[in-house]
Each structure stands twice: as structure tokens, then as C-alpha cells.
Amino acid sequence: xxxxxxxxxxxxxxxxxxxxxxxxxxxxxxxxxxxxxxxxxxxxxxxxxxxxxxxxxxxxxxxxxxxxxxxxxxxxxxxxxxxxxxxxxxxxxxxxxxxxxxxxxxxxxxxxxxxxxxxxxxxxxxxxxxxxxxxxxxxxxxxxxxxxxxxxxxxxxxxxxxxxxxxxxxxxxxxxxxxxxxxxxxxxxxxxxxxxxxxxxxxxxxxxxxxxxxxxxxxxxxxxxxxxxxxxxxxxxxxxxxxxxxxxxxxxxxxxxxxxxxxxxxxxxxxxxxxxxxxxxxxxxxxxxxxxxxxxxxxxxxxxxxxxxxxxxxxxxx
Amino acid sequence: xxxxxxxxxxxxxxxxxxxxxxxxxxxxxxxxxxxxxxxxxxxxxxxxxxxxxxxxxxxxxxxxxxxxxxxxxxxxxxxxxxxxxxxxxxxxxxxxxxxxxxxxxxxxxxxxxxxxxxxxxxxxxxxxxxxxxxxxxxxxxxxxxxxxxxxxxxxxxxxxxxxxxxxxxxxxxxxxxxxxxxxxxxxxxxxxxxxxxxxxxxxxxxxxxxxxxxxxxxxxxxxxxxxxxxxxxxxxxxxxxxxxxxxxxxxxxxxxxxxxxxxxxxxxxxxxxxxxxxxxxxxxxxxxxxxxxxxxxxxxxxxxxxxxxxxxxxxxxxxxxxxxxxxxxxxxxxxxxxxxxxxxxxxxxxxxxxxxxxxxxxxxxxxxxxxxxxxxxxxxxxxxxxxxxxxxxxxxxxxxxxxxxxxxxxxxxxxxxxxxxxxxxxxxxxxxxxxxxxxxxxxxxxxxxxxxxxxxxxxxxxxxxxxxxxxxxxxxxxxxxxxxxxxxxxxxxxxxxxxx
Numbered sequence: 001x002x003x004x005x006x007x008x009x010x011x012x013x014x015x016x017x018x019x020x021x022x023x024x025x026x027x028x029x030x031x032x033x034x035x036x037x038x039x040x041x042x043x044x045x046x047x048x049x050x051x052x053x054x055x056x057x058x059x060x061x062x063x064x065x066x067x068x069x070x071x072x073x074x075x076x077x078x079x080x081x082x083x084x085x086x087x088x089x090x091x092x093x094x095x096x097x098x099x100x101x102x103x104x105x106x107x108x109x110x111x112x113x114x115x116x117x118x119x120x121x122x123x124x125x126x127x128x129x130x131x132x133x134x135x136x137x138x139x140x141x142x143x144x145x146x147x148x149x150x151x152x153x154x155x156x157x158x159x160x161x162x163x164x165x166x167x168x169x170x171x172x173x174x175x176x177x178x179x180x181x182x183x184x185x186x187x188x189x190x191x192x193x194x195x196x197x198x199x200x201x202x203x204x205x206x207x208x209x210x211x212x213x214x215x216x217x218x219x220x221x222x223x224x225x226x227x228x229x230x231x232x233x234x235x236x237x238x239x240x241x242x243x244x245x246x247x248x249x250x251x252x253x254x255x256x257x258x259x260x261x262x263x264x265x266x267x268x269x270x271x272x273x274x275x276x277x278x279x280x281x282x283x284x285x286x287x288x289x290x291x292x293x294x295x296x297x298x299x300x301x302x303x304x305x306x307x308x309x310x311x312x313x314x315x316x317x318x
Numbered sequence: 319x320x321x322x323x324x325x326x327x328x329x330x331x332x333x334x335x336x337x338x339x340x341x342x343x344x345x346x347x348x349x350x351x352x353x354x355x356x357x358x359x360x361x362x363x364x365x366x367x368x369x370x371x372x373x374x375x376x377x378x379x380x381x382x383x384x385x386x387x388x389x390x391x392x393x394x395x396x397x398x399x400x401x402x403x404x405x406x407x408x409x410x411x412x413x414x415x416x417x418x419x420x421x422x423x424x425x426x427x428x429x430x431x432x433x434x435x436x437x438x439x440x441x442x443x444x445x446x447x448x449x450x451x452x453x454x455x456x457x458x459x460x461x462x463x464x465x466x467x468x469x470x471x472x473x474x475x476x477x478x479x480x481x482x483x484x485x486x487x488x489x490x491x492x493x494x495x496x497x498x499x500x501x502x503x504x505x506x507x508x509x510x511x512x513x514x515x516x517x518x519x520x521x522x523x524x525x526x527x528x529x530x531x532x533x534x535x536x537x538x539x540x541x542x543x544x545x546x547x548x549x550x551x552x553x554x555x556x557x558x559x560x561x562x563x564x565x566x567x568x569x570x571x572x573x574x575x576x577x578x579x580x581x582x583x584x585x586x587x588x589x590x591x592x593x594x595x596x597x598x599x600x601x602x603x604x605x606x607x608x609x610x611x612x613x614x615x616x617x618x619x620x621x622x623x624x625x626x627x628x629x630x631x632x633x634x635x636x637x638x639x640x641x642x643x644x645x646x647x648x649x650x651x652x653x654x655x656x657x658x659x660x661x662x663x664x665x666x667x668x669x670x671x672x673x674x675x676x677x678x679x680x681x682x683x684x685x686x687x688x689x690x691x692x693x694x695x696x697x698x699x700x701x702x703x704x705x706x707x708x709x710x711x712x713x714x715x716x717x718x719x720x721x722x723x724x725x726x727x728x729x730x731x732x733x734x735x736x737x738x739x740x741x742x743x744x745x746x747x748x749x750x751x752x753x754x755x756x757x758x759x760x761x762x763x764x765x766x767x768x769x770x771x772x773x774x775x776x777x778x779x780x781x782x783x784x785x786x787x788x789x790x791x792x793x794x795x796x797x798x799x800x801x802x803x804x805x806x807x808x809x810x811x812x813x814x815x816x817x818x
Contacts, residue, residue: 050447050448051450054448080366082367083367083500084367084500085501093516093517149547152551156555157554160555163555164552164554164555165543165548165551165552165557166541166552166557169515169518169519169521169539170513171515260544260545261545261547261548262548263541263542263543263545263548263549265517265518266517269517269544272544273544278707
């Protein structure tokens with residue numbers, strides 16, 4: 001297990017560096033100069049040139065990249081070109097919205113998807129098995145912002161039991177308001193996420209239900225439920241864990257749309273604004289943090305898979 | 319067994335949801351009224367930072383201008399320039415020396431008293447080399463700023479400038495000892511800065527030591543949105559009391575028929591322009607420009623985008639500028655006359671050109687409309703969609719364009735037609751002289767008369783096609799009074815707002 005962890009960590013770090021390079025290069029391929037976005041109509045050519053020098057966008061790209069990489073290595077994500085404020089603290093200030101939103105939605109989605117998916121597989125021969133499957137299929141096709149708007153219309157505008165959006169100015173210092181503000185966004189993300197999860201769980205369960213070892217267990221006198229609990233669940237969970245890790249990562253990235261619909265001051269809003277303003281340090285900072293999160297979650301998923309499935313461990317050791 | 323656990327878990331989740339849903343959210347807008355009320359303001363324009371000389375953007379003007387920071391003069395919501403921190407103002411006979419006497423007993427929020435040194439430092443911050451102020455280029459050459467005593471500022475100009483006092487209304491007087499202007503603010507206004515939660519809210523609280531009439535409410539909270547629907551939903555659920563500026567007429571129906579809301583159709587200074595590159599073929603030909611301007615039905619475009627809102631304009635000057643004149647009859651919509659003009663200009667079969675179109679609303683819609691209209695006189699338009707950033711590089715800096723669409727937000731910006739080096743390249747010595755003479759005028763009447771003349775010429779020569787003037791739509795709860803409805807230059811004075 002330890003050699004595996006070391007190897008996996010090396011891969012993790014390698015991927016991060018590659019991602020950083022790709023991020024930097026792709027951003028610089030965009031046309032335009034952020035200095036333009038800074039200045040109002042009426043700005044003189046001298047003002048624009050002065051801004052370019054102040055921003056460092058007039059230096060060669062390799063120089064810009066190395067400067068940035070050196071800063072990142074010391075955990076300094078630089079300053080926003082537009083606001084001139086440091087990026088790191090601002091990302092940190094937005095995590096208390098994005099992280100709880102992602103995690104709560106993830107937990108809720110798993111709580112819904114695992115039982116429903118297993119149930120749909122176990123009852124595939126009854127009429128409601130395929131119906132659950134069909135509803136889930138529909139859920140995958142529905143965009144998150146639409147679900148969000150629907151929930152807002154129902155619970156905020158009509159029933160007026162929950163806020164339509166926003167986050168309390170003092171944040172988690174008023175926990176009741178903060179939780180209230182997150183309920184609809186969490187449900188939105190969880191609904192969309194669980195739709196695809198249900199199908200994965202169902203497929204994985206169907207696979208193991210047909211497995212020989214379950215038939216053997218039942219032949220040895222175990223009830224179907226008992227047999228599935230003792231032998232099926234663990235086997236079915238291996239592919240699902242990989243999917244869960246991916247889903248968690250996707251949710252973190254996909255919070256952009258939901259945060260905008262619900263006017264939440266999270267990372268998503270910061271990223272879209274950064275993109276519209278060509279604010280390289282902001283885009284790079286947010287993307288780097290997101291990429292690192294995705295890679296870390298993938299890492300954790302791989303490790304958990306190995307803990308759950310002894311076969312994977314043995315294969316790695318041999 | 320398995321099934322029962324599942325059902326129990328489901329029940330627990332449902333119960334949690336219901337419990338949370340019972341929390342009452344309808345009181346998120348403070349329910350107090352009168353002088354203790356906190357006004358919740360919804361806006362799409364969050365400041366980039368809090369410094370208007372360092373690229374703070376229109377959001378910083380909206381939140382802080384007149385509320386936290388004050389100038390020597392102020393531009394009122396109706397477009398008048400009135401003294402604010404300057405108690406008295408005398409101008410020498412040659413118009414070059416301005417002597418300002420400051421209001422007595424003015425203190426910054428930090429407690430420091432306002433002195434002439436602060437005024438000097440604040441003006442110098444705008445004219446500084448690294449200044450990103452939009453007003454830098456409008457200011458006349460300042461030769462010297464003297465501070466003979468704490469209450470007197472004497473500014474000597476290099477040339478006469480009748481707009482100097484008007485331009486001073488954009489310059490915030492800042493505590494010269496303040497070190498951080500980007501996330502903190504130390505002004506003299508009726509509110510002091512509370513907390514700025516980036517991406518979310520900015521809070522202003524009433525200053526108890528304000529030198530003038532205290533704010534009529536205890537404070538305001540600006541709530542920032544990126545999504546217009548989310549902003550309107552906030553108003554519908556009373557999370558905000560007022561929306562500073564609606565950017566689309568689509569959502570207004572839910573407010574216009576509802577007595578709980580007031581929809582205000584104010585005047586903006588934002589003009590949508592079809593700007594020709596007047597230096598290049600065929601737009602260097604006056605007749606071509608006139609033909610195009612006459613071939614486009616501006617009113618049809620305005621109503622298709624804004625419905626009953628917005629205003630027709632015949633030139634760059636909006637009704638809130640002192641030198642406004644209704645020139646909509648000049649080069650008015652007339653397809654037959656347009657065809658004749660085009661033939662006279664030597665293009666009986668029309669021509670083709672590329673229209674550089676910013677990729678955000680309403681430009682793409684307007685571009686398609688113009689393309690259809692001009693097809694009627696045989697002119698073929700190729701729409702080239704670009705980002706705002708490309709616009710600055712390609713059009714504004716490099717002048718590499720034939721025609722473009724752009725919104726121009728400032729008031730009193732007709733003077734750009736006097737600058738032959740501006741991006742649209744309009745060059746008419748008579749107009750340049752009139753605009754220069756207007757700036758040298760000794761009275762505002764003289765200035766107004768000269769600018770009216772210049773304005774008539776650019777309208778007649780169709781220097782650009784001024785498609786329409788945007789409306790400024792403020793939607794507020796009907797419980798609210800005293801809010802500004804015109805929002806000239808994006809300012810939003812909050813101190814007069816009361817809530818019943």
C-alpha cells in the first residue's frame with residue numbers, strides 16, 4: 001500500500017504542474033489585453049501603456065509564467081489585475097460558501113441515490129424499477145439552472161418559505177440564515193447529481209445481483225437481502241466510488257451556474273467575473289484551486305477503492 | 319429490515335428539510351421604518367475596488383459617490399452642478415484662477431478635520447501619472463494648487479475651462495493621510511463604510527458627525543448580483559427594497575401591474591451609437607453617413623429592444639445636458655431620401671462594410687436590425703462579433719474598423735466630436751473650434767450656445783448614428799421614497815431614502 005501511495009502522490013504532483021502549465025498557456029491564447037478592461041472610454045494611449053507596464057502584461061510570456069509559478073510555489077496567488085487586491089484571501093473568503101454547498105449536496109445526493117438505485121435494481125422486474133430509471137434519465141437531461149429557477153419560483157416566490165438567493169452579509173456568524181440560504185442551492189445540485197448517480201448505482205447493483213457468488217450464497221441458505229448486504233454491497237460499491245469521486249469534483253466545478261442563479265458569493269461567481277474581465281491571476285487562482293481539488297478527490301477515491309477492494313491492493317503489490 | 323432503515327432515513331431527511339423550511343425568511347429586509355430603517359439596495363454593479371482613481375468601475379461610483387465621499391461640487395440627480403464641500407467659489411477675471419473656500423467643521427469619518435491639503439492631494443491623485451480616472455483627460459492643465467490656509471484652495475489653470483467646476487464634481491475629497499483606498503474609505507459623506515463582503519454585500523452606516531443634513535435612514539446595504547433574474551427575485555421576496563438599474567424590459571411586467579412596487583422611468587446618459595470610422599472610405603463621405611442614418615428606423619429598434627422605455631435622440635446630447643436640443647428631425651428615417659443620397663455619393667448600387675459588434679446585449683440585436691434595414695438601400699453589412707476587450711484593442715486603440723456599435727455612458731460627452739484623434743475619427747475644424755471656444759467661454763450661457771451650434775453640425779453631418787438613449791429604470795418597493803431616479807453617471811444617492 002505504501003509504495004502505491006508514494007507512486008500515486010507523484011502522479012498527483014505531476015498532474016498539478018501539467019495543469020498549471022496548460023492553464024497558463026490556454027489563458028494567454030485568448031485575444032486581448034487586460035489593460036483594456038481596466039480603463040474607461042476616454043483613456044489615452046499613454047494611460048493604456050502605463051497600465052500594461054503596471055500589470056506586467058508587456059513582459060514576455062515565459063517571464064510571466066516563471067514569475068507566477070514561483071509565487072504559486074510560495075502559496076501566493078498574486079493580485080487581481082482589476083481590483084489590485086490579493087487573490088488568495090479572496091478565494092479563502094469564498095470557500096465557506098462553495099465548500100459547504102458542494103459537500104452538503106454531495107451527501108444529500110448519496111443519501112438519495114444509493115437506496116433508490118439499489119431499490120431500482122432489486123425491483124428491476126417490477127413496473128417501478130424501470131420507472132425510477134426513466135425518471136433518473138429525465139433528471140440527467142435537465143439543466144441545473146432550470147431546476148434552481150423552478151425551486152425558486154415554488155419555494156421563494158410562491159410559498160415564500162425560503163430566500164430566493166443571496167447569503168447573509170455576516171456569513172456563518174448567523175448560522176440559521178446561512179443554512180436557510182443554502183437549502184435551495186443544495187437541493188438543486190443534489191437533485192441533478194443524484195439523477196446520474198441513481199443510474200450508476202442501479203447498473204452496478206444489477207451487475208452483482210447476477211453474479212455467481214450471490215447465487216451461491218442464496219443456495220447456501222441466505223435470504224436475498226442478507227446475501228446482497230454481506231457480499232453484494234461491497235462489490236457494487238467499487239465502481240460507484242470512482243463515479244462518486246468524479247461527481248464530487250464535477251459538482252465543485254459546476255457550482256458556477258448554481259451560485260449565479262442563487263446569487264451566492266462563492267468561487268463560481270469569482271471565476272465568471274474573472275473571465276469576463278481577463279483577470280488572469282483570478283482565473284488562474286480559482287482554476288488552480290479547483291484543479292487541485294479535483295485531483296485530490298480523485299486521489300482519495302482511488303485510495304478508498306483500494307481499501308474497499310482487496311483485489312486491487314493485491315494487484316498493485318504483485 | 320433493510321427497507322425499514324431506508325424508510326426511516328428518508329423520513330429523517332424529509333423532517334430536516336421541513337424544519338429548515340419553517341424558518342421565516344420574509345423578514346430578511348429590515349422591517350424597521352423611519353430614521354432607523356436600513357435600506358436594502360440591489361445592484362448588478364459590484365465595485366472592483368473602492369478607489370475611483372484606480373479602476374473601481376461604475377460600481378464604486380454607485381455605492382460611494384455622495385454617500386461616503388464628497389467632492390467640492392456635486393452633480394445632482396437632475397443634472398445640475400451645485401457646491402458641496404466648497405462653500406464659496408470665486409473665479410478671477412481671466413478665468414484662470416479659482417479660489418475655493420471650504421465648508422467649516424467638516425470631518426472625515428476617521429475624525430480628522432478636512433483641510434485644504436486634502437483637497438490638493440485629492441485633485442493631484444486624479445491627475446497623477448498612474449491615475450486610471452476617466453476624468454484625467456477631461457481636466458484642463460492645472461498649473462498650481464496653492465493652500466494659503468487650511469480653509470482655502472487656489473487652483474491656477476493653464477487655460478480657461480468653463481467645465482472645470484463640473485469636472486470637480488467627479489473628484490472625491492479623500493483624507494490625504496489615508497493609506498488604503500482600495501478596501502477602505504475615509505470620506506466626509508453622510509455615511510461611513512461598514513463592511514464590504516466581496517461578491518456579496520457592501521454596508522454603509524449613517525455617520526453621526528456629518529457636517530450637513532444627516533441621512534434620513536440609519537444605513538444602506540448594497541446587495542450585488544450577477545444574474546438579473548436573481549436580482550428581480552430578491553425584490554419580489556423583499557430581500558431588497560430597490561433595484562438601482564433594470565437592464566432589460568422583459569422582467570418589468572411582474573412589477574408594473576403590482577401596487578407593491580413602483581417602476582420609475584428615469585433618464586440615463588447612456589447612448590447606443592452606430593459609430594462610423596469617419597476617416598475611411600466610404601464613411602469619409604458625409605452623404606454616405608447621412609444616407610445610412612436615414613435608412614435606419616431608430617424608433618423601431620428602440621421599441622423592439624425597450625418597448626415603451628428609452629428615448630429617441632438625434633445627436634450625442636441627452637436631455638439632461640444643458641445644451642440639449644431635440645434634433646430627431648435631422649436625418650430622420652426616410653428610405654427614399656437615403657437611396658437618393660447614396661446615388662449622389664456615387665454608390666447607386668450600394669456597397670458592403672463590416673460592422674464590429676460587441677458580443678453583449680443589446681449590440682448583437684442592434685447589428686442584425688441594422689443589417690436588415692441597410693439591405694433595403696443595397697448596403698450589405700457583415701457582422702463581426704467581438705469581445706469588449708477586442709473592441710478596445712481593434713477599434714479604440716488601433717482604429718482598425720469601418721463601423722462599430724458601442725454604448726457611451728457619460729454625460730456631456732459630445733465634446734469628443736471636437737477631438738479629431740478620437741476613435742471615430744470625426745474631423746471638422748469648425749466643430750473643433752466651437753467646442754474649444756465653448757470650453758473658453760466666460761458664462762455657461764455662452765458655453766451652451768456654442769455647444770448647441772457644434773451639436774447641430776455633427777447631427778447634420780451624421781458624424782455617427784445615435785440610435786437611442788437608454789432608459790434608467792429604478793424599481794422600488796412602494797414603501798420607499800426619496801431615491802434618485804436618473805442615476806446620472808451611475809451615481810445613486812441613498813441619504814434621502816425613507817421607508818414607511
